[in-house]
Amino acid sequence: MAETSFDVLIIGGGPGGYVAAIRAAQLGLKTAVAEKADLGGICLNWGCIPTKALLRSSELYHTMENAGAYGLKAKDVGFDLAKVVERSRAVAKRLNQGVGHLMKKNKVTVIEGEAKLTAPGKVAVTGKGKGEYAAKHIILATGARPRVLPGIEPDKKLIWTYFEAMVPDRMPKSLIVVGSGAIGIEFASFYRAFGAEVTVVEMLPRILPVEDEEIAALARKQFEKQGIGIVTSATVKSVKKAKDSLTATIEEGGGKSSEVSAERMISAVGVTGNVENLGLEALGVKVEKGLIVADGFGRTNVAGIYAIGDVAGPPLLAHKAEHEGVVCVEKIAGLADVHPIDKLKIPGCTYCRPQIASVGLTEKRAREAGLQVKVGRFPFLANGKAIALGEDQGLVKTIFDASTGQLLGAHMVGAEVTELVQGFVVAMNLETTEAELMHSIFPHPTLSEMMHESVLDAYGRAIHI
């Protein structure tokens, strides 16, 4: 007979849930994960991973189109969209199966079906794994889904969410992307690279609203150079649909309004937590603005019930979900020295061209917090490796507390910065000051040298500029 009683039962097998399950099992806790769709959640199946596979294709396509700049000849450069999508789906499937193997390896019970809390310590599942289950600790890791704005409700045909945008059956000639956060910008980058006329509409005065203003402005310049149209301080007021296209009425400040027609629209206006039908109200679990309220260890206001990942609030990132899962079960297991999540030290990455990556306070937020700051900047065009790569556009910006020298934040735009940012994350976790960063030797020639130079620049010591 299948097990029905566990130390830890996790609802949702996304990066938050499956990582929590593995760590719980490592700690000797009898663990189960209930998943109603695919192990790996949005991240592996419809988010981080398949988008990066798509973006890899668009990046290579761009490189092939520019082969001449590298002394190479590439004739008849083209693309087969069905194959691009097929590859992305295959990458997602491979990782989804990998999570299945990890569950088996760690002896985590996978319950297939939709789970709901029925009483303290009790969960009912419908679907293949139908039954009543008991657990001392229940972790909610149910993730999030696309937010819907009135007037631009996704219809799967003309107005897409990220689900449809990830599996297009043909390349639209034109596209409106509503929302300029990471998801919107990544899709804008992908579709533009393959030739679509792309217009991004952003409600706020600037794109990439969570990023440092200077970095976002530089990124905007690059996107516009690539031919992406960007309208800020603007909202889509209404959409008129035709058979195979639509026309959006876009309202900008000062009563100005314009019409933009396109074949498709992607609504990328954020996500909302999956808090419905979980039995939260009956048990009194606190929910605010569609998200479960939890502390730095994932504990909700109800003993024995925890929440991690997207459903527990921003930043809505897979690595945040994973880390929360680990912290949550380590606390449950009673480990000493478990650190609560420090949201300031969570890096954020956008994998468009050029890439954007950041961690810590933006310059504006640091100043608003009343801190005296020292700011360092180093441009890609002064870095040997960047020039050799043919990627000389970008900036590495660092922000230090002027009185203590502590690294407060780092913000970057340019090639491969998503791979660089981790250096600054480690530095911030070690509460590094400019002195340790200056003493560190960075390999030459690498893009990482710009991290060093940016630190030096904050103290008037940059060498190559």
Ligand SMILES: Cc1cc2nc3c(=O)[nH]c(=O)nc-3n(C[C@H](O)[C@H](O)[C@H](O)COP(=O)(O)OP(=O)(O)OC[C@H]3O[C@@H](n4cnc5c(N)ncnc54)[C@H](O)[C@@H]3O)c2cc1C
């Ligand atoms: C297009 C796109 C690109 C993204 N790119 C990145 C990126 O590059 N980097 C990054 O860090 N983040 C990225 N994200 C965000 C990332 O996908 C999420 O932050 C991450 O998936 C959150 O993990 P989670 O475990 O909280 O939830 P999810 O991954 O959403 O998993 C939740 C799981 O719970 C299951 N579930 C829900 N309710 C129930 C129930 N009642 N019973 C059983 N199962 C249930 C769902 O089926 C799902 O599998 C992206 C998101 C999107 C949409």
